[in-house]
Amino acid sequence: MNTYNLGGHSGCQILLIEDDNGNTFVRKFSKDSDYNPRLKVQCEKQASFQGGYIKTPKVLNSGMTEDGLFYFDMEYVQGITLAKYIQTMEIGKVKGLVSTLVENLVPKSSLETEENQAMEIFSKKIKSLKSALAFRDNKVIQDSLELLEKHDWSKLTPTQCHGDMTLENIIVKNDTLYFIDFLDSFYDSWFLDIGTLLQDVQVMWSYRFQRDIDMNTVLRLIVFRDLLLEEIKKINADYVIEIYYSLLQKLIRIYPYTKDELTYEFLNKKTSLVLDMIHSLEQNA
Ligand SMILES: Nc1ncnc2c1ncn2[C@@H]1O[C@H](COP(=O)(O)OP(=O)(O)OP(=O)(O)O)[C@@H](O)[C@H]1O
Numbered sequence: 001m002n003t004y005n006l007g008g009h010s011g012c013q014i015l016l017i018e019d020d021n022g023n024t025f026v027r028k029f030s031k032d033s034d035y036n037p038r039l040k041v042q043c044e045k046q047a048s049f050q051g052g053y054i055k056t057p058k059v060l061n062s063g064m065t066e067d068g069l070f071y072f073d074m075e076y077v078q079g080i081t082l083a084k085y086i087q088t089m090e091i092g093k094v095k096g097l098v099s100t101l102v103e104n105l106v107p108k109s110s111l112e113t114e115e116n117q118a119m120e121i122f123s124k125k126i127k128s129l130k131s132a133l134a135f136r137d138n139k140v141i142q143d144s145l146e147l148l149e150k151h152d153w154s155k156l157t158p159t160q161c162h163g164d165m166t167l168e169n170i171i172v173k174n175d176t177l178y179f180i181d182f183l184d185s186f187y188d189s190w191f192l193d194i195g196t197l198l199q200d201v202q203v204m205w206s207y208r209f210q211r212d213i214d215m216n217t218v219l220r221l222i223v224f225r226d227l228l229l230e231e232i233k234k235i236n237a238d239y240v241i242e243i244y245y246s247l248l249q250k251l252i253r254i255y256p257y258t259k260d261e262l263t264y265e266f267l268n269k270k271t272s273l274v275l276d277m278i279h280s281l282e283q284n285a
């Protein structure tokens with residue numbers, strides 16, 4: 001049996017394993033026993049995901065190690081992450097990729113406030129954020145919290161949700177997208193997934209530490225974002241503002257964990273832009 005480390009930042013060990021019969025698969029281990037329930041949810045989300053043309057590595061097996069760590073095995077997808085792929089991909093291919101995402105993730109239904117638990121769940125979340133950030137003398141944070149508190153979250157229909165849909169957690173293989181690294185979330189809705197995607201293609205969060213980010217990459221991210229919003233607008237123009245609210249709550253949730261000045265400044269700048277965006281969308285509504 002041969003094993004190779006696939007890395008990852010979350011602390012969970014990920015191994016590519018080649019068994020004695022020459023079959024390869026990926027095994028992901030929980031980082032510690034406290035994390036077991038969360039990795040189980042990840043495994044369940046992945047196994048039950050229905051994404052049309054969007055795939056996910058098939059879950060093959062799961063179990064516990066002798067040390068009491070949960071693990072699961074999945075198909076190995078020999079491709080590259082979308083975060084990498086987007087840096088060099090043909091720009092003409094971005095449209096196809098965005099269409100696949102939108103067609104398979106964004107429901108065609110109209111935006112109606114329906115009975116759901118969103119208001120209750122979001123109110124609780126925002127309240128706890130407010131107390132965590134109460135002493136921050138920062139207008140961007142306080143203005144954002146005020147907006148988030150007033151927002152009608154019931155428009156965020158509960159649906160299947162990846163939970164951490166960054167460009168790093170999408171693998172591209174032969175023009176097919178595979179979602180990996182699902183995450184349990186406080187609320188499951190596709191709006192939050194697209195908000196997470198915007199965190200990469202609008203805010204460029206994953207690239208924040210790259211000092212001289214390649215202009216070709218920036219250009220592709222901008223094209224990606226514009227096409228994404230355009231396609232979503234075609235389905236329902238009212239979706240766009242909800243996606244920006246989803247992004248805003250994601251950004252505000254990062255503040256309590258922000259330790260260094262550089263990240264703090266970056267976050268402020270970007271959050272302020274998102275706030276402006278929401279204001280102008282609301283004015284034009
Ligand atoms: N089924 C798979 N097939 C091929 N590669 C995989 C597979 N699962 C994970 N990988 C590779 O391992 C990397 C880390 O995996 P994953 O995102 O699940 O881990 P993580 O520990 O949660 O990492 P992070 O915190 O960076 O998101 C992926 O970016 C990908 O390159």
Ligand SMILES: [Mg+2]
Nearest residue numbers: 008168169181
């Ligand atoms: Mg990951």
